[in-house]
Amino acid sequence: MKIIENLSMKQKPTLKIIAKELDVSISTVSKALRDSKEISEETKQKVKAFAKLYNYKPNNIALSLKNRKTKTLGVIIPEIVHHFFTTVISGIENYANQRGYNVIVGLSNESFDKEVLNLDMLANGSIDGFIISLAKETLQKKDYHHLRETIDQGIPIVMFDRVLDEISCDKVVVDDIETSQKAVQKLIDSGAKNIAIITTEDYVSVGKLRTRGYVKTLAQNKIQLDESLILKIDDHLNEENHLEKLEHQVKEFLQSKNIDAILAVNELYAITAMKVARAIGYRIPENLQVIGFTDGVLSKHAYPPLTTVSQHGKEMGKQTAELLIDRLENESKEADDKYKTVIVKTEIIERETTKSINP
Amino acid sequence: MKIIENLSMKQKPTLKIIAKELDVSISTVSKALRDSKEISEETKQKVKAFAKLYNYKPNNIALSLKNRKTKTLGVIIPEIVHHFFTTVISGIENYANQRGYNVIVGLSNESFDKEVLNLDMLANGSIDGFIISLAKETLQKKDYHHLRETIDQGIPIVMFDRVLDEISCDKVVVDDIETSQKAVQKLIDSGAKNIAIITTEDYVSVGKLRTRGYVKTLAQNKIQLDESLILKIDDHLNEENHLEKLEHQVKEFLQSKNIDAILAVNELYAITAMKVARAIGYRIPENLQVIGFTDGVLSKHAYPPLTTVSQHGKEMGKQTAELLIDRLENESKEADDKYKTVIVKTEIIERETTKSINP
DNA sequence: CTGAAAGCGCTAACAG
DNA sequence: CTGTTAGCGCTTTCAG
Numbered sequence: 034m035k036i037i038e039n040l041s042m043k044q045k046p047t048l049k050i051i052a053k054e055l056d057v058s059i060s061t062v063s064k065a066l067r068d069s070k071e072i073s074e075e076t077k078q079k080v081k082a083f084a085k086l087y088n089y090k091p092n093n094i095a096l097s098l099k100n101r102k103t104k105t106l107g108v109i110i111p112e113i114v115h116h117f118f119t120t121v122i123s124g125i126e127n128y129a130n131q132r133g134y135n136v137i138v139g140l141s142n143e144s145f146d147k148e149v150l151n152l153d154m155l156a157n158g159s160i161d162g163f164i165i166s167l168a169k170e171t172l173q174k175k176d177y178h179h180l181r182e183t184i185d186q187g188i189p190i191v192m193f194d195r196v197l198d199e200i201s202c203d204k205v206v207v208d209d210i211e212t213s214q215k216a217v218q219k220l221i222d223s224g225a226k227n228i229a230i231i232t233t234e235d236y237v238s239v240g241k242l243r244t245r246g247y248v249k250t251l252a253q254n255k256i257q258l259d260e261s262l263i264l265k266i267d268d269h270l271n272e273e274n275h276l277e278k279l280e281h282q283v284k285e286f287l288q289s290k291n292i293d294a295i296l297a298v299n300e301l302y303a304i305t306a307m308k309v310a311r312a313i314g315y316r317i318p319e320n321l322q323v324i325g326f327t328d329g330v331l332s333k334h335a336y337p338p339l340t341t342v343s344q345h346g347k348e349m350g351k352q353t354a355e356l357l358i359d360r361l362e363n364e365s366k367e368a369d370d371k372y373k374t375v376i377v378k379t380e381i382i383e384r385e386t387t388k389s390i391n392p
Numbered sequence: 393m394k395i396i397e398n399l400s401m402k403q404k405p406t407l408k409i410i411a412k413e414l415d416v417s418i419s420t421v422s423k424a425l426r427d428s429k430e431i432s433e434e435t436k437q438k439v440k441a442f443a444k445l446y447n448y449k450p451n452n453i454a455l456s457l458k459n460r461k462t463k464t465l466g467v468i469i470p471e472i473v474h475h476f477f478t479t480v481i482s483g484i485e486n487y488a489n490q491r492g493y494n495v496i497v498g499l500s501n502e503s504f505d506k507e508v509l510n511l512d513m514l515a516n517g518s519i520d521g522f523i524i525s526l527a528k529e530t531l532q533k534k535d536y537h538h539l540r541e542t543i544d545q546g547i548p549i550v551m552f553d554r555v556l557d558e559i560s561c562d563k564v565v566v567d568d569i570e571t572s573q574k575a576v577q578k579l580i581d582s583g584a585k586n587i588a589i590i591t592t593e594d595y596v597s598v599g600k601l602r603t604r605g606y607v608k609t610l611a612q613n614k615i616q617l618d619e620s621l622i623l624k625i626d627d628h629l630n631e632e633n634h635l636e637k638l639e640h641q642v643k644e645f646l647q648s649k650n651i652d653a654i655l656a657v658n659e660l661y662a663i664t665a666m667k668v669a670r671a672i673g674y675r676i677p678e679n680l681q682v683i684g685f686t687d688g689v690l691s692k693h694a695y696p697p698l699t700t701v702s703q704h705g706k707e708m709g710k711q712t713a714e715l716l717i718d719r720l721e722n723e724s725k726e727a728d729d730k731y732k733t734v735i736v737k738t739e740i741i742e743r744e745t746t747k748s749i750n751p
Numbered sequence: 752c753t754g755a756a757a758g759c760g761c762t763a764a765c766a767g
Numbered sequence: 768c769t770g771t772t773a774g775c776g777c778t779t780t781c782a783g
Contacts, residue, residue: 045545047760058770063762073768088541092517094462095760097453098775105496105518113482116689119473126472126499135513137464138497140485154494158451158776159464182447186404276692304693330475334663336695406776417754422778432752454776457759517760755782766771 046087055083066091097158105135106357107160109151111143111168111195116300116329117346118166121193124350125164132358134161145170149179162189162357167197172236191357193349195238196374203356204374207344209239212379213246214253216296216324216342219381221254223388225294225322229262231283231306232298240265243298243326262290266302276305284309294322300331303339307386323386338384349377405446414442425450456517464494465716466519468510470502470527470554475659475688476705477525480552483709484523491717493520504529508538520720521548523712526556531595550716552708554597555733562715563733566703568598571738572605573612575655575683575701578740580613582747584653584681588621590642590665591657599624602657602685621649625661635664643668653681659690662698666745682745697743708736 044050048066052059057076065072065080066089072080083089097103106129110118126136137160139151148168155163163183171177172195180200184190193205220228230247233240244263251258264286266279283305295310297303303325307317315321317337325332328343352375403409407425411418416435424431424439425448431439442448456462465488469477485495496519498510507527514522522542530536531554539559543549552564579587589606592599603622610617623645625638642664654669656662662684666676674680676696684691687702711734 048762049760059760060762060771061769064769067762071768076768090512090516092760094453094456094517095775096762098457098759098777099761099763101775103453113485114475114478116473119478122497123472123499126497130509130513135496135498135518137494138481138485139494140482150489153449154489157449158453159494301693308693308695331689331693334660334667334690335693336667407778408776418776419755419778420753422776423753426778430752435752451776454759455778457761457775458777458779460759753783755780757778757780759777761775763774764772767769 045092046084046089047092051080051083051087051089055080102161102361103159104133105137105160106354107137107139107151107155107163109139109141109148109155109163109165111141111166113138113140116331117194117327117344120329120346121166121350121353124347124352125354126350127347128351128354129358132354134354134358141168141171143168143170145174145176152179152183156183156186156188160188161361162191164191164193164353164357166193167195169237172238189357189360191353191360193353197238201372203353203360203372205349205352205356206374206376207239207349207379208376209242210246210249212326212342213243213296214250215379215381217247217250218254219387219390220294220296220322220324221250221256222390223322227259227262227290227292228256228294228296229264229286229290229292230296230298231264231266231286231302233268234265240298243296247296262292279305280309284313287315288313293320295324297323297325300325300327300329300339300341303341304331304335307335307339318386318388322388324381328382332382332384335386337386340384340387341382343380343382345377345379352377404451405443405448406451410439410442410446410448414438461520461720462518463492464496464519465713466496466498466510466514466522468498468500468507468514468522468524470500470525472497472499475690476553476686476703479688479705480525480709480712483706483711484713485709486706487710487713488717491713493713493717500527500530502527502529504533504535511538511542515542515545515547519547521550521716523550523552523716525552526554528596531597548716548719550712550719552712556597560731562712562719562731564708564711564715565733565735566598566708566738567735568601569605569608571685571701572602572655573609574738574740576606576609577613578746578749579653579655579681579683580609580615581749582681586618586621586649586651587615587653587655588623588645588649588651589655589657590623590625590645590661592627593624598685599657602655606655621651638664639668643672646674647672652679654683656682656684659684659686659688659698659700662700663690663694666694666698677745677747681747683740687741691741691743694745696745699743699746700741702739702741704736704738711736 048059048062052062062080065077066084108125112118129136141148145168148171177200191203196204196206230244232244235241248258266282287310295306297306303323307323310321325339325341328341332339332341407418407421411421421439424436425443467484471477488495500507500510504527507530536559550562555563555565589603591603594600607617625641646669654665656665662682666682669680684698684700687700691698691700
């Protein structure tokens with residue numbers, strides 16, 4: 034075969050170019066490469082050899098335009114410097130790749146506007162569907178028009194973790210109430226009397242639900258609820274000194290109360306509570322037990338290693354991706370059209386901030 | 393204006409549809425929307441109003457095909473559940489968005505094959521350029537053909553952190569040698585005599601460079617180098633029990649030596665060293681000082697809070713994105729064609745694992 | 752001022 | 768077995 038010089042390594046080969054060089058038509062090349070039986074063995078060989086030689090790869094964009102699907106998922110999360118979200122992404126990416134999908138990541142930074150922007154930016158054909166965990170600001174504003182619009186446009190959304198009852202779509206969550214109950218029960222069983230919870234403001238659904246589980250468990254154990262043992266952190270992540278503020282709030286709380294156990298709604302709150310508590314003389318777990326949510330590096334490497342609720346982020350990621358891709362690929366078969374919400378199991382990982390349960 | 397019924401909310405409007413409804417040509421619509429002066433004010437108004445009403449947004453894929461550029465960057469990193477990479481991504485995303493670019497993320501999981509796969513998957517038109525930090529396995533194998541090929545294909549690459557001298561392209565790094573020197577000098581100045589370094593195998597460039605800085609600083613201070621104070625961790629991240637193994641290696645090391653300061657090449661090694669050291673009776677920083685690299689959550693919330701070298705991941709991300717986008721948008725002007733490597737400043741953040749420097 | 756036509760790279764129905 | 772044609776959605780000459 035004579036090698037044609039105008040095919041420098043630089044020039045990315047296209048069907049057109051191959052066709053010209055081989056002096057056949059574009060569609061012949063296309064068919065040959067896809068092993069169509071319309072094409073003679075001989076031609077196929079020739080075309081394939083040439084394609085291989087010049088390392089031909091079909092252009093994704095052209096395929097996307099033709100097929101009206103991009104084989105890529107848009108993932109929009111509030112923050113990426115965050116262990117939980119990071120594990121979720123890794124779960125998504127892994128699974129999506131296996132099924133031939135790519136992942137575009139957008140960050141909302143907990144901002145409503147950025148969430149909308151990202152959605153818009155990607156909804157114009159760049160992706161086939163969204164996986165999203167809502168920004169705090171969105172939850173506060175309760176403005177969901179952007180979600181409604183993209184669903185109306187026919188772009189499916191799967192929500193995870195921070196989800197909305199108001200929007201019907203597939204969802205993946207942890208059973209926050211039940212999990213929180215398990216944790217509080219464990220604290221009670223191991224002898225705690227004055228159990229506090231450090232949680233978020235109610236507009237963050239996970240915070241609200243976990244608080245609900247806390248309240249419920251106390252009731253079940255006939256323990257009088259003391260509202261003042263519920264600390265709702267007023268957390269503005271984007272502020273410069275939010276860590277200092279957090280510590281301050283926690284410190285005041287711990288000093289003013291007589292607490293022997295804490296359930297914290299995330300790692301950071303748990304770690305902070307431990308740090309502050311230690312500073313004011315508590316010993317953990319002897320006179321203060323702590324359980325956190327989200328099993329991340331912080332918990333694992335904390336001092337002492339923190340007992341936490343593992344949310345299985347990777348599994349959640351896998352589930353969201355699966356739900357989304359299944360929906361994308363079944364659009365025609367209206368069979369399983371109903372929206373699903375899958376609940377991912379949690380698990381309490383016992384480390385050294387809780388006591389073993391009394392027999 | 394009469395509202396035409398076949399435009400249900402579901403149907404995504406295209407120029408074609410708008411043209412038909414308004415009974416003008418496609419090109420007129422296109423021009424009107426782009427405010428071409430070829431079009432009469434009246435028509436423009438009409439078209440724009442209609443487009444707005446039906447929430448028309450140009451299809452990105454079609455634009456990409458037409459313009460031969462996608463306005464999206466491919467970022468390939470070894471791991472995402474990792475504070476440093478996560479901050480880099482956030483820096484990239486932020487800056488890229490500002491300039492109208494999206495970010496596709498690919499994870500190599502430290503595997504050569506997955507790195508190649510990801511590169512291939514995205515190089516077929518999905519992205520305009522790459523930002524990449526190499527997988528350990530790639531560094532070991534020294535097989536860089538995939539990088540060479542994509543550069544040959546005309547797709548620019550910017551490498552960061554784990555970079556290669558062998559490949560010419562833009563790079564963003566931290567000055568590892570110098571930084572490491574600063575850290576070691578600090579340890580020496582605050583009285584340390586037997587300074588150890590916990591580092592990676594040499595094929596990880598940052599490990600090698602930091603080690604070099606360590607060696608250099610000792611020499612400058614006329615301290616005899618004791619090779620046995622260099623612990624090179626044989627780290628296979630993907631193994632199940634790599635944490636246990638790590639602890640084990642560190643423990644043996646600490647027990648067999650008489651060490652009063654440690655420079656650790658990343659957070660995990662630093663934290664692990666502290667944990668092990670505490671367990672065998674060291675007090676930090678009284679008789680063991682520790683400095684880590686990578687200022688992440690682990691360091692900040694460690695017990696005691698760890699003195700670390702901040703690598704300014706976010707800044708690095710911004711720089712990589714800037715380098716890449718600038719190159720993409722200047723392809724014609726061969727002016728600044730030379731490859732650059734920008735060095736991002738580091739900074740030692742003093743917390744409680746080091747002593748203040750003796751006067 | 753408006754529209755027809757070509758083309759980005761690819762596929763597929765339809766002719767030959 | 769191979770080629771022509773049309774079309775995915777958009778921009779951009781070039782005619783009218």
